[in-house]
Amino acid sequence: MNxxxxxxxxxxxxxxxxxxxxKPLREAWETCHRGDWxxxxxxxVSV
Structure with missing residues (x-):
C-alpha cells in the first residue's frame, strides 16, 4: 500500500x-516537520 x-x-x-x-512512507516520516502530524x-496506527 502506498x-x-x-x-x-x-x-x-x-x-x-x-x-x-x-513521498514514500519512510521519507514522509523521516522528513516530517510537524510533530502533531x-x-x-x-x-x-496504535503505536
Missing part, C-alpha cells in the same frame, strides 16, 4: 495529505 492510500484510509487532513502523499499518525 503513502497516498494509507493517508486516505487513516483520514489525513488536506494539508498533511498534500505534503506527504507523493507524527503524533496523529502514531495514534492512528
Amino acid at each position: 503513502t497516498r492510500k494509507i493517508l486516505l484510509k487513516l483520514g489525513a487532513t488536506c494539508e498533511g495529505f498534500e505534503w506527504a502523499a507523493d 507524527m503524533l496523529w499518525a502514531a495514534e492512528k
Whole structure:
C-alpha cells in the first residue's frame, strides 16, 4: 500500500495529505516537520 492510500484510509487532513502523499512512507516520516502530524499518525496506527 502506498503513502497516498494509507493517508486516505487513516483520514489525513488536506494539508498533511498534500505534503506527504507523493513521498514514500519512510521519507514522509523521516522528513516530517510537524510533530502533531507524527503524533496523529502514531495514534492512528496504535503505536
